[in-house]
Amino acid sequence: MSELYQRFIPEDIDTILTQDQIDRIKVLDWQGNPVDIMIPDGIRFADAGAYFESVNCPFCDSNLYKFTGPDGELVHWWQQSMADAYAEGFFVDLNVTTPCCGKRTTLHDLNYKLNQGFFRFLVNVGPVSHELDVNAVSEKLYEITQAKWRGIQAIKR
Numbered sequence: 001m002s003e004l005y006q007r008f009i010p011e012d013i014d015t016i017l018t019q020d021q022i023d024r025i026k027v028l029d030w031q032g033n034p035v036d037i038m039i040p041d042g043i044r045f046a047d048a049g050a051y052f053e054s055v056n057c058p059f060c061d062s063n064l065y066k067f068t069g070p071d072g073e074l075v076h077w078w079q080q081s082m083a084d085a086y087a088e089g090f091f092v093d094l095n096v097t098t099p100c101c102g103k104r105t106t107l108h109d110l111n112y113k114l115n116q117g118f119f120r121f122l123v124n125v126g127p128v129s130h131e132l133d134v135n136a137v138s139e140k141l142y143e144i145t146q147a148k149w150r151g152i153q154a155i156k157r
């Protein structure tokens with residue numbers, strides 16, 4: 001039995017929300033689905049669960065999950081970079097240099113399919129039992145916060 005969760009995180013990880021904004025988010029129309037808000041003590045990662053397909057370079061589209069190194073060797077670059085960025089329960093330094101084209105970016109800004117991302121603030125909806133209009137919710141979140149939001153769907157077993 002798998003369950004669907006719909007998460008929303010600010011596109012900018014460092015977005016700070018006021019208590020008033022948080023209160024307004026809680027009482028949005030969530031179509032009868034349970035909603036809770038997570039504000040961890042550090043940066044955490046919201047994954048797509050079984051919806052994870054791929055992670056690619058945002059500049060040259062190289063596969064970073066199974067990256068082929070210069071000598072043709074297989075490198076699990078993304079997994080290694082995630083481990084390197086992690087310490088004692090939280091992600092500390094998301095800065096990376098892509099192994100394919102040598103550009104500076106962050107783990108948050110890689111090209112994930114389906115969406116994933118890092119957060120200090122997360123709206124968790126689910127398990128979803130009533131269909132949710134993700135675009136409409138994202139617009140309402142923008143109205144409340146003036147911040148861009150990333151919707152993340154996750155299947156959890």
Ligand SMILES: [Zn+2]
Pocket residue numbers: 057058059060061062098099100101102
């Ligand atoms: Zn690249």
